[in-house]
Amino acid sequence: MTPDPATxxxxxxxxxxxxRARPRPSAPSAAAxxxxxxxxxxxxxxxxxxxxxxxxxxxTPAPAASASLDLSxxxxxxxxxxxxxxxxxxxASLDLSxxxxxxxxxxxxxxxxxxxxxRLSAGQQQLLTLKAPTVTLTRVQSAIGHLDIxxxxxxxxxxxxxxxxxxxxxxxxxxxxxxxxxxxxxxxSRRPVIVAGHDEYENLRLDLRQVQRLERMAVYAFSESRxxxxxxxxxxxxxxxxxxxxxxxxxxYEGTVAVLMSIYDLDGxxxxxxxxxxxxxxxxxxxxxxxxxxxxxxxxxLPVA
Amino acid sequence: MAEMKRGANVALTREIPGLAGLVLGMRWNAxxxxxxxxxxxxxxxxxxxxxxxxxxxDFVFFNQLASPDDSVRQPEPxxxxxxxxxxxxxxxxxxxxxxxxxxxxxxxxxxxxRTLGQLRSCTIRVLDARDRRELVRSEELxxxxxxxxxxxxxxxxxxxxDWKFKVLGQGYSKGIAGIxxxxxxxx
Numbered sequence: 212m213t214p215d216p217a218t219x220x221x222x223x224x225x226x227x228x229x230x231r232a233r234p235r236p237s238a239p240s241a242a243a244x245x246x247x248x249x250x251x252x253x254x255x256x257x258x259x260x261x262x263x264x265x266x267x268x269x270x271t272p273a274p275a276a277s278a279s280l281d282l283s284x285x286x287x288x289x290x291x292x293x294x295x296x297x298x299x300x301x302x303a304s305l306d307l308s309x310x311x312x313x314x315x316x317x318x319x320x321x322x323x324x325x326x327x328x329x330r331l332s333a334g335q336q337q338l339l340t341l342k343a344p345t346v347t348l349t350r351v352q353s354a355i356g357h358l359d360i361x362x363x364x365x366x367x368x369x370x371x372x373x374x375x376x377x378x379x380x381x382x383x384x385x386x387x388x389x390x391x392x393x394x395x396x397x398x399x400s401r402r403p404v405i406v407a408g409h410d411e412y413e414n415l416r417l418d419l420r421q422v423q424r425l426e427r428m429a430v431y432a433f434s435e436s437r438x439x440x441x442x443x444x445x446x447x448x449x450x451x452x453x454x455x456x457x458x459x460x461x462x463x464y465e466g467t468v469a470v471l472m473s474i475y476d477l478d479g480x481x482x483x484x485x486x487x488x489x490x491x492x493x494x495x496x497x498x499x500x501x502x503x504x505x506x507x508x509x510x511x512x513l514p515v516a
Numbered sequence: 517m518a519e520m521k522r523g524a525n526v527a528l529t530r531e532i533p534g535l536a537g538l539v540l541g542m543r544w545n546a547x548x549x550x551x552x553x554x555x556x557x558x559x560x561x562x563x564x565x566x567x568x569x570x571x572x573x574d575f576v577f578f579n580q581l582a583s584p585d586d587s588v589r590q591p592e593p594x595x596x597x598x599x600x601x602x603x604x605x606x607x608x609x610x611x612x613x614x615x616x617x618x619x620x621x622x623x624x625x626x627x628x629x630r631t632l633g634q635l636r637s638c639t640i641r642v643l644d645a646r647d648r649r650e651l652v653r654s655e656e657l658x659x660x661x662x663x664x665x666x667x668x669x670x671x672x673x674x675x676x677x678d679w680k681f682k683v684l685g686q687g688y689s690k691g692i693a694g695i696x697x698x699x700x701x702x703x
Contacts (some may be wrong), residue, residue: 332702333702333703349572349702350572350579350580351572351575351577351579351580351701351702351703352572352703353579354577354578354579354580355557355623355692355696355703356623356624356692356693356703357624357625357626401550401551402551402554402625403626406626416626418623418625418626419623420554420555420557420623420625422579423578423579450703451624451693451703452693452696452702452703453703479579479580
């Protein structure tokens with residue numbers, strides 16, 4: 212049996228227990244709702260999006276540690292009921308996930324995590340849809356090499372251009388876009404976190420060595436001439452391992468600006484989510500609609516440099 | 517203690533009874549190459565008997581600071597004058613893990629290609645976690661680098677009932693992608 216951490220003898224031989232705590236898997240949280248595509252990001256609700264009809268709030272089984280977002284829960288699920296530990300396992304591999312955090316009184320069987328934490332393996336292809344709007348990268352996929360975002364669109368769509376509103380960990384917030392904007396985030400940086408470019412198609416590239424500087428970004432498309440776009444084509448995200456996340460752009464309401472996708476760094480893992488929302492107004496309104504309210508604007512398309 | 521050449525190994529736990537915690541310390545000098553300096557990543561891979569990682573969780577680096585069992589960790593910041601460190605608590609390394617490999621790679625950042633050949637120096641050393649005393653140190657590894665963008669510096673591995681450390685200095689021109697392919701790290 213795993214000893215009850217509240218009464219267990221201290222283990223001075225395990226030095227790390229003295230200074231490192233492992234976040235315990237929490238009950239379905241705002242973050243889980245977000246990953247499932249059913250709610251706004253816990254820290255960055257976007258006001259424009261109508262609140263999704265939330266399911267009746269389930270009674271929270273335990274005071275969930277809302278501060279510790281543990282998306283790795285599927286890898287180390289906490290057993291709902293104390294399961295007998297096979298004795299053969301005990302001496303060599305210590306179940307650290309149970310030990311450090313004093314657990315609350317035995318909770319009723321926990322509601323299984325409801326979010327579908329879709330993952331991606333190298334070379335694989337995943338489609339983002341409004342029914343399955345998110346893919347979560349592992350910590351390895353989120354921080355090795357670079358992540359490429361490309362708007363694969365034919366000229367029939369119109370003069371579609373790509374950009375992104377972003378917020379960095381230090382609070383710095385602005386936009387990047389190749390067409391008529393600032394190409395680097397942060398601007399004039401020797402080591403940009405995001406680079407906007409135009410090769411065969413409009414694109415954005417993230418330097419994942421610096422992923423910890425990125426808090427969130429919202430990828431938008433706009434018409435350079437402000438003529439309505441005939442939405443089509445696909446937004447393609449390519450990981451360093453060659454996996455592709457594809458978001459078809461048909462189905463957007465007619466307009467000149469749309470927020471296509473958002474990317475959040477949640478506890479070291481990048482969550483990529485389809486947004487697919489046409490915005491009335493221009494880039495400024497698109498950024499504001501998604502909560503990028505720290506950007507100051509020169510006009511409706513470009514921030515103050 | 518004498519410098520260890522590539523391929524040399526030392527029986528750590530046999531020569532130092534009671535040794536349980538290791539610190540692998542990384543030191544490099546990129547000179548004025550700031551982009552190279554900023555793109556370097558020091559990491560560890562936990563490998564099974566087949567020489568491959570069990571999953572992405574077996575890759576310990578700046579965005580994943582500990583292995584699932586906490587036996588291998590990257591402290592932030594590094595101490596002892598090293599630029600980066602990896603700590604290994606030998607008794608808590610799971611039995612199915614045969615070796616812990618430490619690597620250095622240049623992250624492929626947008627539009628900026630740098631190689632390890634631009635490093636002026638690069639050494640790895642092993643400390644005793646109890647008193648932070650240096651046990652062994654590799655020879656200067658940078659001299660052999662050309663256009664490599666990743667290198668397997670060395671490994672801590674089981675041998676009989678003991679743990680040994682070996683200096684490898686094996687370069688990869690395909691960078692971390694090449695290492696990931698060889699060691700089964702899912703990218």
